[in-house]
Amino acid sequence: MSKTILITGAAGFLGSHLCDRFIAEGFEVIGMDNFITGDRKNIQHLLDVPSFKFIEHDITEFVNIQGHLDYILHFASPASPIDYLKIPIQTLKVGSLGTHNLLGLAKAKKARILIASTSEVYGDPLVHPQTEDYYGNVNTIGPRGVYDEAKRFQESITMAYHRFHCLETRIVRIFNTYGPRMRLNDGRVIPAFMGQALRGEDLTVFGDGLQTRSFCYVDDQVEGIYKLLFSDYAYPVNIGNPHEISIKDFAEEIVKLTDTKQKIVYKALPIDDPMQRQPDITLAKKILNWEPKVDRAEGMKKTFAYFKGLSKEELFKSEHKDFTNHIKR
Numbered sequence: 001m002s003k004t005i006l007i008t009g010a011a012g013f014l015g016s017h018l019c020d021r022f023i024a025e026g027f028e029v030i031g032m033d034n035f036i037t038g039d040r041k042n043i044q045h046l047l048d049v050p051s052f053k054f055i056e057h058d059i060t061e062f063v064n065i066q067g068h069l070d071y072i073l074h075f076a077s078p079a080s081p082i083d084y085l086k087i088p089i090q091t092l093k094v095g096s097l098g099t100h101n102l103l104g105l106a107k108a109k110k111a112r113i114l115i116a117s118t119s120e121v122y123g124d125p126l127v128h129p130q131t132e133d134y135y136g137n138v139n140t141i142g143p144r145g146v147y148d149e150a151k152r153f154q155e156s157i158t159m160a161y162h163r164f165h166c167l168e169t170r171i172v173r174i175f176n177t178y179g180p181r182m183r184l185n186d187g188r189v190i191p192a193f194m195g196q197a198l199r200g201e202d203l204t205v206f207g208d209g210l211q212t213r214s215f216c217y218v219d220d221q222v223e224g225i226y227k228l229l230f231s232d233y234a235y236p237v238n239i240g241n242p243h244e245i246s247i248k249d250f251a252e253e254i255v256k257l258t259d260t261k262q263k264i265v266y267k268a269l270p271i272d273d274p275m276q277r278q279p280d281i282t283l284a285k286k287i288l289n290w291e292p293k294v295d296r297a298e299g300m301k302k303t304f305a306y307f308k309g310l311s312k313e314e315l316f317k318s319e320h321k322d323f324t325n326h327i328k329r
Contacts, residue, residue, distance in 0.1 A: 002026060002027060002028045002051070003026075003027050003028070003070040003071065004027065004028040004029075004030065004067070004068055004069050004070050004071075005022050005027050005028070005029055005030070005069075005070060005071040005072070005073065006030045006032060006065060006069055006071070006072045006073070006105075006111075007019055007022070007029060007030070007031050007032070007072075007073045007075060008032045008033070008059055008072075008073070008074050008075055008076035008098075008102065009032075009033060009038065009074075009075035009076035009077065009116075010031025010032055010033045010038070010043060010054065010075075011031070011033035011035060011038030011039055011040060011042050011043050012033065012037065012038045012039075012042065012075060012076075012079070013042070013079075013177075013179075013181045013182050013183070013218070014075055014079075014116075014174075014177060014218065014221065014222075015031070015033070015038070015042075015073075015075040015076075016038075016042035016043055016046075016181055017179070017181065017218050017219075017222050018073055018075065018222055018225065019031050019043065019046060019052065020046070021222050021226060022226075023046065023049060023051055023052055025226075026051075027051065028051050028053075029046075029051060029052050029053070030053050030054075030055060030065060030069075031043060031046070031052065031053070031054045031055070032054075032055045032056075032057050032059065032063075032076070033054075033056065033057075033076065034056060034057060034058040034059075034076075035056065036058075036078070036087065036090060037078050037079075037080075037083050037183075037186075039181075039183070042181050059076050059094065059098040059101055059102060060090075060093045060094055060097045060098045060101070061101075062101060063101045063102060063104075063105050064105070065105065065109070068109070069105070069106075069109040069111045070111055070112070071111055071112050071113070071114070071229065072102055072105065072106050072111050072112070072113040072114070073113075073114050073116070073225070073229070074098075074099060074102050074113060074114065074115050074116055075116045076094055076098055077091065077094050077095060077098075077116070077147075077150070077151075078090070078091045078094070078147070079118070079147075080183070080186040080187045080188050081144070081187045081188070081270070082185070082186050082187035083186065083187075084144075084146055084147040085143060085146075088143075088146040089146075091146045091147055091150055092146050092149070092150050094150070095147075095149075095150025095151055095153055095154045096150065096153055096154070096157075099115065099153075099154045099157055099158065100157060103157065103158065103161045103167065103169075106161075106167055106168075106169075107161065107165055107167055111168075112168035112169070112170070112229070113158075113167065113168070113169055113170070114169075114170040114171070114172060114225065114228065114229045115154055115155070115158045115169065115170070115171050115172070116172055116174060116225075117151050117154060117155050117171050117172060117173045117174065117236060118147075118151050118173060118174050119173055119174065119175040119176070119238070119240065119277055119279065120144070120147055120148045120151060120274075121136050121138070121148060121151050121152050121155065121173065122134060122136040122137070122138075122274075122277075123136045123137040123138035123139065123148060123272070123274065124137050124138075124272060124273075124274040124275055124276075125137055125274065125276055125277075128276050128278060129242060129244075129278035129279060129280040130238065130277075130278065130279060130280060131238075131280040131282070131283075132173065132235065132236050132237065132238055132280075132283055136148075136152075138152070139272050142271055142272040143270075143271055143272065144271070144272045144273075145272075155171055155236060158171060159171075159234075159235075162234050168234075169234050170228050170229055170231070170233070170234065170237075171234075171235065171236040171237065172224070172225055172228050172236070172237055172239050173236050173237065173238045173239065173240075173279075174221065174239055174240065175214055175216055175238065175239065175240025175241070175277065175278075175279045176188075176189070176213050176214060176215050176216065176240065176277065177215075177216045177217075177218055177221045177240070178190045178215050178216070178217065178218065178299065178300075178303055179217055179218030179219070179299065179302065179303055179306075180218070180302065180303060180306035181218075181306070182303070184307060184310065184314060184315065184317070185317060189213060189247065189250065190215065190300075190303065191307070192204070193250070193251060193254040194254065194258070194303070194304060194307045195307070195315065196262065197254055197255070197258035197260045197262060198258070198307060198308065198310075198315055199315060199316065200260070200262070201262065202262045202263045202264065202265045203251045203254060203255065203262055203263070203264045203265070204265055204266075204267055205247055205248055205251050205264055205265070205266050205267070206247075206266070206267050206268065206269045206270060206273065207247075207266070207268070207269030207273070208248070208266070208269075209246060209247045209248025209249075209251065209264075209266065210246050210247075210248060210275075211246065211247055211269075211273065211274070211275045211276065212244045212245060212246050212247070212275070212276050212277060212278060213244070213245065213247065213250070213277050214240055214241050214242055214243060214244045214245070214277055214278045214279060215241055215243075215245075215250075215296060215299070216239070216240045216241035216292055217241070217292065217294035217296075217298075217299035217302075219293075219294060220241065220292035220293055220294050221239055221240075223290065223293075224237075224239035224284060224288065224290045224292075225239060227288040227289070227290050228284075228288060231287055231288055233287050233288075237283055237284050237287070237288070238279040238280060238281055238283065238284060239279070239281070239284055239290070240279035240281065240292075241279070241292040241296075242278055242279055242280070242281055243292075243295075243296060244276075244277075244278040245296075248264070251264045252264070253296075253300070254300075257300055257301070257304055258304065
């Protein structure tokens with residue numbers, strides 16, 4: 001008998017790739033999304049697949065699934081600065097009320113649940129690279145706090161259900177992930193740079209560009225999540241690519257990749273933007289036998305090919321031209 005898995009945030013970038021993976025593995029997949037940031041086109045190819053069922057629903061409201069349920073992947077949440085600065089209350093609600101609802105569902109169904117956390121729980125880290133036992137350096141009342149604290153609370157309530165109700169839980173701390181199906185204008189580094197390059201605009205770097213990020217290709221991220229779900233480890237695990245690069249150097253890579261003539265221009269750094277972001281994946285290597293396989297050059301070529309295939313309407317659609325307007329003091 002096939003196992004059944006509920007994936008929230010199914011129409012999002014990462015959620016839709018997880019739907020693909022679990023269908024390919026022979027699962028019955030129930031996708032759930034309210035499309036507040038997800039996109040129907042991400043799951044369009046799945047709607048006629050017999051093993052896929054989609055439910056449009058906001059998980060901050062009571063969640064009920066008929067029949068047996070073996071696993072839950074909770075990936076419903078705004079994940080980009082554009083989103084969580086535009087809808088801060090919804091971001092907090094999905095991390096708190098939504099997580100509570102899904103933990104209750106997991107308890108009722110006796111299902112194992114994996115919660116998608118984030119490297120943002122480390123804030124602007126004072127420890128580098130970041131290990132799972134680092135508590136973080138987070139501004140709870142800053143503009144990014146709505147996302148950071150939603151995720152930190154999410155981890156806390158998940159561990160409370162694990163300890164108090166003996167619920168089978170898993171927590172993945174996701175570092176910057178990229179690949180096809182990212183939204184072009186969502187404010188994150190890679191789609192921002194690629195969109196600007198394809199539109200013939202100069203590439204915008206915030207601050208002096210010396211801040212660092214570590215980018216993990218989506219296939220590697222999905223593999224890490226898959227392995228974590230079926231592991232016996234209940235505590236948070238970093239899944240990301242430890243290959244670190246400065247934003248300035250990364251912008252120069254994009255200019256070469258896209259073969260464009262744009263300049264790199266500099267703007268003020270947003271409030272509380274982390275200066276360093278690099279996962280320590282020692283734990284993932286040890287307990288999951290996982291590490292990323294796709295190098296950045298290969299992953300970026302695949303991602304650029306996806307963005308090049310977008311229509312002109314999608315390419316020039318602007319959600320927010322300059323999200324720093326949302327985060328001034």
